[in-house]
Amino acid sequence: MDVSPQILVRQCLACGETFTITHGEMQFFTERARESERAWVLPARCLPCRQARRRANQVIVPDDGDVVLRCCDCGASFDFRSRDRVYFASQGYCYPRRCSNCRPRR
Numbered sequence: 001m002d003v004s005p006q007i008l009v010r011q012c013l014a015c016g017e018t019f020t021i022t023h024g025e026m027q028f029f030t031e032r033a034r035e036s037e038r039a040w041v042l043p044a045r046c047l048p049c050r051q052a053r054r055r056a057n058q059v060i061v062p063d064d065g066d067v068v069l070r071c072c073d074c075g076a077s078f079d080f081r082s083r084d085r086v087y088f089a090s091q092g093y094c095y096p097r098r099c100s101n102c103r104p105r106r
């Protein structure tokens with residue numbers, strides 16, 4: 001019996017709006033969970049919030065040297081130069097998540 005598509009209504013963790021997960025999406029997530037052998041996790045955020053998060057986490061690499069990152073506070077792009085990267089790596093830090101304006105001064 002596969003007549004009417006099942007639709008799941010959830011509330012977005014980020015903005016509180018309700019959104020729907022269609023039958024097709026559920027199949028997609030099931031497939032993906034099977035491939036990655038992880039627990040089946042349905043998205044907890046609506047599509048616009050998911051897309052916004054994906055954009056926020058996106059790292060643009062213009063060339064081999066410098067990386068352009070996006071500040072998680074103000075959203076501005078900033079350069080993360082290769083020599084800074086060497087310094088960060090030597091200190092055991094991850095990539096900075098804030099631009100120099102938003103980073104606390106030491």
Ligand SMILES: [Zn+2]
Binds near residue numbers: 014045049050
């Ligand atoms: Zn949302």
Ligand SMILES: [Zn+2]
Binds near residue numbers: 075
């Ligand atoms: Zn910033």
